[in-house]
Amino acid sequence: MLRSLWSGVSGMQAHQIALDVESNNIANVNTSGFKYARADFSTMVSQTRRAATIPYGGYGGMNDFSIGLGTGIETTTKVFEQGSLQNTDRKGDLALSGKGLFVVSNNGGYSNMYTRDGAFMFDAVGNLVNTSGFIVQGWVRDLSKLNCACGSDSLNRVDSTGPAGNITIDPRLTIPAKKTGVVTGNINLTSGSKTENIGCPSPLDSTSANNYIAGGLDRIYDTTDKQHEIPQDMGVMFNDAGEAMRLQEGQGVWISYQTATTQPISLGGNIQAGAVTTTVTINGQTITWTNDPTANGSSHLLAAQRAINNHKDKTGVEAIIQGNNLILQNKNQLDGDGSNKNIRASGFDNGIFQGGGFGPNNTGSALVTTAFEYRYSKQTTPSLDDGQFRSTEDLRTLMQHDANRVKSFGGDSGAYQAAAAAAGVNPGRIPDNYSGSTYSVKVTLNGTGQFVVNNQDDGIRASAAAAPGTLTNPEFDSLNIFVSAFNDANNTTNVLFKNQMKAMNTGVLVEGGQVTTTAGLRMATFAQTVDIYDSLGNKHQFTMQFQKEGDSEWSFRIIVPEPAELIGSTAQRPNILEGGSVTFGENGELLGVNPSTIQFKPNTGASFPQNIELDFGKGGGFDGLTSTARESQAQKVNGDGYASGVLKDYYFDRTGTMIGNFDNGINLALAQVAVATFANYEGLQESGSNLYAESANSGRATIGAAGTGGRADIEASKLEMSNADLSRGLTQLIVVQRGFQANSKSVTTADQVLNTLLGLKQ
Incomplete structure (x- = not known):
């Protein structure tokens, strides 16, 4: 019971x-x-x-x-x-979404307590505490490593590999400046046929390409200094509408500087009896006509004129009658391979014409050259002998040489050859001032990308016509310029290049300083400026200017504002580093950047030299610099430096990392809250104040970062409600x-x- x-x-x-x-x-x-x-x-x-x-x-x-x-x-x-999560709109409130507990301590981490209550706040000295005054445990960034030379310190990550400790953030926290060590970004340099990012090629004077243009304009930077002349590949030029001309091997133009005109051909005094058949060759075309012996002399000229002009569409040569004389001329205005250019005539020595009287030596043949071919070539070293060019300087030199040759000797090849022999030089290299005075035709490439032909006054004037069979005068005062297309081996014409050059067509370019110009040549360019910082936090503009130099190659130069300097630059321009190059593969992938590291000297009292790495992706990859048909553009080009800053605000992310927002615009990870896991949560010992302690049956705490090792994520501005x-x-x-x-x-x-x-x- x-x-x-x-x-x-x-x-x-x-x-x-x-x-x-x-x-x-x-x-x-x-x-x-x-x-x-x-x-x-x-x-x-x-x-x-x-x-x-x-x-x-x-x-x-x-x-x-x-x-x-x-x-x-x-x-x-x-x-x-898991309890439900409640929004609180309070930055210090944190909630665990998953397994784990926050770690707090009241003795500097010597012994820890654990809680799911994330109602945290900063006290007067910057301790992150719970409502009972226990300090939250975690990891705090070592600010002394912000200027780590190895560049391994991440702005948005705190090192959580060490032991956890008190999270204390000075409410007056100021971070030091970080000097820029790396510039990164994604930049595409166009390989397309159309671009809006164009600039002018380097201006060129009529002297050596290693000289400076007196009073010239620096096309990119300083408009008061002299610009070093840089020959540039014509194969990568664009027209002024931003269209790539894409000159191919053998493509080019003809440029005529004067109408090709022979000396007058006079009728002979002893015309044979009976009908006389005459055969001549003009520019490779055989021309035959028959003279009527019963007619007067002019009919013989008319027959010759009619026969020659019937072949004009093939030879380009037209016959003109002046009195009892026949004159051949070619205005050189037809496109073609050269068979219709200039005058190459023979067969005028059959007695119908006076003494054969054609040409200075009465040979019955003539060679009058006033139009010259200019062919683009990457394979052959250009020379004045064959009209091949590759660079802007090659073409400028050829044009200046040929224009002076025509003005000094007309189209008379014999006189030209004689002058070369007298000078003891190769005919292709007769000095431009052979006439004994300063050369009279000057060709330059100006600051707006135009070839400029200047017919200067040399003090020599044309005299009265000489007797038939001789040169009228060794000096031709005016030029009439006409550009036509030169077809390559595949009989194709580069129309864009022809149209750019045709802009200088002019009927009469009189002597005395009159000029004519081509349309403006352009180069694909791209510029990007990024702010860099020295060790004192002074900001400098770091400008990278790219320019297309070949099908798969771009050059670049770097500019910083004075008084800063770039190590390796010239003494004349210490703030400009020239000579950089970028090469790409056939798919537009980056092959190499040279140089890849720049040495910067701020000249502000900051440390130097300051090495700045240009990190534009891996070789063979598409994660940085590329060259595709897309327009040139830059994305996310940044340096890793910044000025000093004072803490303004903060927030927590899902990993429990406290991100500080500073007044210099930098968001910096300052601390990370620790999360503990246990083998047996039900074995934890309740200790009041929403705290738990380890027990013999809970197992030891395993402490790590949120979101790792099965630990909970952290939700900011939320609290976990009671379950x-x-x-x-x-x-x-x-x-x-x-x-x-x-x-x-x-x-x-x-x-x-x-x-x-x-x-x-x-």
């Missing part, structure tokens, strides 16, 4: 504990990060009267005979299920209450039975 009494008492005691547990759950229904507990009932030791038996001797087995002695609370289990369910808790209260009442009935029933037993004695 006493057993049942004490069983009821144990049941009442156990339900009283369960009531305490559920009441605590309900009381903490609004406690951030609270994990509800559950009272786990278990039976007490039973009194065994007879043990169970096995089947034996025909009898079956029998169960044991035991009497339970009541119930008790074996454990209170903490349920670590206690009020409806479940109230229902459980009813169950516990009924259990308590039922056990109380066991006690009263046992009491009544005892009273009955006591009454038997009476």
Whole structure:
């Protein structure tokens, strides 16, 4: 009887504990990060009267005979299920989404406590603390490594490999300046046939390409200094509309500087009897006509004129009658391969014409050259002998030489050859001032990309016509210039190049300083400026100017404002580094950048030399500099330096990293909150103030960064709500209450039975 009494008492005691547990759950229904507990009932030791038996001797087995002695609370289990997240709009509030607990300490990390309550704030000295004043543990950036020379220090990452400690951020924090060590970015330098990023080629004077243009304009930087002459490949030139001319091997133009005109051809005095057939050759075409002996002399000229002019569309040569003379001329205005250019005539020595009287030596043949071919070639070293050019300087030199040749000797090849022999030089290299005075035709490339032909006054004037069979005068005052197309071996014409050059066509370019110009040549260019910083935080503009030099090659130069200098630049321009090159593969991939490191001298009192790496991607890749048909453009071109700054604000990201926002525009990771995981969360020991401590059954804490090793992510400006369910808790209260009442009935029933037993004695 006493057993049942004490069983009821144990049941009442156990339900009283369960009531305490559920009441605590309900009381903490609004406690951030609270994990509800559950009272786990278990039976007490039973009194065994007879043990169970096995089947034996025909009898079956029998169960044991035991009497339970009541119930008790074996454990209170903490349920670590995820609670709902609540927005708080408060920067210091953090919530864990997943497994883990925040780490806090009140003794500098000597011993730690753990919590799911992320209601944190900064105290007066910059400690990140919870509501009980415990300092949050984690990792703090070592600001002394911000200027790490190896460049391995990341702005958005804190080193979490060391032991965790107090998170303390000085509210007056100022970060030092970081000097720029690396410039990175994605830049495409166009390989397309159309671009809006064009600039003028280097101006060229009529003297050596290694000289300076007096008073010339620096096309890129300083308009007051002299510009060094740089010959540039004509094969990568664009027209002034930004269209690539793409000169191919053998393509070019004819340029005529004067109409090709022969000396007058006079009728001979002894015309043969009977019809006379005459055959001549002009520019490779055989021309035949028959003279009527009964007609007067002019009819002989008319017959010759008619026959020659019938072939004009093939020879380009037209016959003109002046009195009793026949004159051949070619205006050199037809496109072609050269068979219709100039005058190459023979066969005028058959006695019909006076003494054969054609040409200075009465040879009956003539060679008059006033139009010259200019052919683009990458394979052959250009020379004045064959009209081949590659660079702007090659073409300028050829034009100047040929224009002076025509002006000095007309188209008379014989006089030209004689002059060369007298000078003792190769005919292709007769000095431009052979006439004995300063050369009279000057060709330059001006600052706007135009070839300029200047017919200067040399003090020599043309005299009256000389006798037939001789040069009229060794000096031709005016030029009439006409450009026509020169077809390559495939009979194709580069129309864009022809049109650019045709702009200088002029009827009469009189002597005395009159000029004519081509249209403007352009080069594909691209410029990008990035701010760099020295060790004192002074900002400098670092300008990279790219210019297309070949099908797969660009040059670049770098400019910094004075008084800063670039090591390796010239003494005349110490702030400009010339000679950089970038090469690309056939798919537009980067092959190499040279130089890849720039040495910068700020001249502000900051440290120097300051090495700046140009990190524009890996060789063979497309992750930096490329050259595709897309327009030239730059993306994300930045330097890794910055000026000093004062902390203005902060926020936390999903890894628990505190990002500080500074007034210099830099966002810098300052600290990272640690997260601890345990083998058995239910084994943690509650310590009040929403804190847990390690216990023998929880296992040791494993501390690391959020989002790693199975640890929870961190949600900023949120708090985790209690996972206690009020409806479940109230229902459980009813169950516990009924259990308590039922056990109380066991006690009263046992009491009544005892009273009955006591009454038997009476």
